[in-house]
Amino acid sequence: MGIAEDLLTLAGRLADPAREEPEQASLRRSVSTAYYSLFQFLVQEAAQGWNGTDAVRVGLERRFEHARMKSVSQSVAQDKWIGWSSPALTVPSDLRSVARTFVILQEARHLADYDNGKGWTPIEAREKVAEVQLAFENWANIRTHPAANEYLLSLLVGNKRE
Amino acid sequence: MATTYLSPQKLKDFAQRVDEVAKKFPDEVVRIRHSFTRDWDGDPAINFRIVLTDKIRRNRRLSELSDLIGGALIKDLALYESEYSQYIPYFYYRSKSEEDKLKDSEWE
Numbered sequence: 001m002g003i004a005e006d007l008l009t010l011a012g013r014l015a016d017p018a019r020e021e022p023e024q025a026s027l028r029r030s031v032s033t034a035y036y037s038l039f040q041f042l043v044q045e046a047a048q049g050w051n052g053t054d055a056v057r058v059g060l061e062r063r064f065e066h067a068r069m070k071s072v073s074q075s076v077a078q079d080k081w082i083g084w085s086s087p088a089l090t091v092p093s094d095l096r097s098v099a100r101t102f103v104i105l106q107e108a109r110h111l112a113d114y115d116n117g118k119g120w121t122p123i124e125a126r127e128k129v130a131e132v133q134l135a136f137e138n139w140a141n142i143r144t145h146p147a148a149n150e151y152l153l154s155l156l157v158g159n160k161r162e
Numbered sequence: 163m164a165t166t167y168l169s170p171q172k173l174k175d176f177a178q179r180v181d182e183v184a185k186k187f188p189d190e191v192v193r194i195r196h197s198f199t200r201d202w203d204g205d206p207a208i209n210f211r212i213v214l215t216d217k218i219r220r221n222r223r224l225s226e227l228s229d230l231i232g233g234a235l236i237k238d239l240a241l242y243e244s245e246y247s248q249y250i251p252y253f254y255y256r257s258k259s260e261e262d263k264l265k266d267s268e269w270e
Contacts, residue, residue: 067203074250078242097229107252110202121260123214123224130225 004041007033008132015125027120028112034125034132035109038102039066041136045143046152064156070106072154073099082160083150091147094138099151101135104128166198166206168245173198176239176246180210183234190215190227192258194235195269198249206249210235211269216259228255 014030017023043064050057075081076091076099083089108128111118142148154160166173177196184194192213201207212231218224232253236242241251261269 070203078247100232103250104252107201107207107250108254114202119264119266121256121264123218123257123260124254127224127228127255131228134225134229 002041002044004037004044005136007037007040008129008136011037011129011132012126015122015129017122023122024120027122027125030125031105031112031120031128032109034129035105035112038105038132038135039064039069041139042069042102042152042155045139046156049149049152060156066106068158069155070103072151072159073102075159076151076154077103081151081154083147084153084160085146085150089147089150092142092145094142095145095148095151097138098135098142101131105132166249168198179239180235183231183238184212186234187227187231190218191231194231197268201250201252208241208246208249208251210251210253212253212255213261213269214255214257216257218257224255228253 011030011033014026014033017026043061046064047057047061050060052060072081077096079091079096081091105128112120139148168176180194180196184191192215194213195211197209199207199209210232212228214227218227232251235253236251239246241247241249256264256269
């Protein structure tokens with residue numbers, strides 16, 4: 001099992017804290033960990049296409065930026081994304097769903113990590129974990145689709161200039 | 163703080179359509195509240211706060227349900243196609259029993 005799947009397992013446990021555990025801290029870590037699970041998942045998927053050395057692969061993985069990934073994912077979710085193929089590829093609904101989940105989870109992660117005024121409930125946290133689980137499943141349906149490949153490239157380099 | 167240039171009538175219509183989506187899920191949704199705001203990055207956003215009935219407990223069902231409700235809000239309100247497309251929609255879910263304890267005004 002990869003780090004992304006391990007992180008999601010951990011996020012699920014944190015969303016259901018034992019009575020003696022600090023609830024808010026656990027729920028916040030759950031939401032944050034669920035986001036990083038999806039982040040790592042997509043970065044790994046993108047880096048798998050790299051045939052160079054491990055050291056260069058690490059360098060490649062470090063080039064992924066959260067803000068750029070949000071911008072690209074929002075374009076995909078809204079069906080406004082332009083890939084590199086001509087004619088443009090049709091974006092499968094499962095890919096739009098993955099992209100939407102990325103945007104939603106990134107915002108949730110910001111709130112979980114930085115907004116102390118927001119309280120979290122177990123259902124809120126479990127729902128975010130469940131969204132990431134569904135994103136993994138949706139990705140499995142479309143991971144060989146050319147649009148998925150171009151989406152991964154966009155996550156690294158940003159939206160294509162018109 | 164509300165952040166939108168939309169007219170009061172537009173906001174009223176929007177709220178009505180949100181209620182109509184909630185009514186599509188009588189066994190699952192108690193109510194849906196929303197607010198126009200900005201997200202953590204400062205981008206225009208709409209936060210939807212969905213109170214679920216207490217029947218919803220297991221993660222698997224939760225993911226399917228949130229996908230369904232979020233999808234209905236996006237489709238019925240044309241969130242990605244209309245003037246609302248400049249707002250990023252975000253969805254948060256709580257159960258009724260959770261919210262009954264918290265009495266969070268934004269969710270009531």
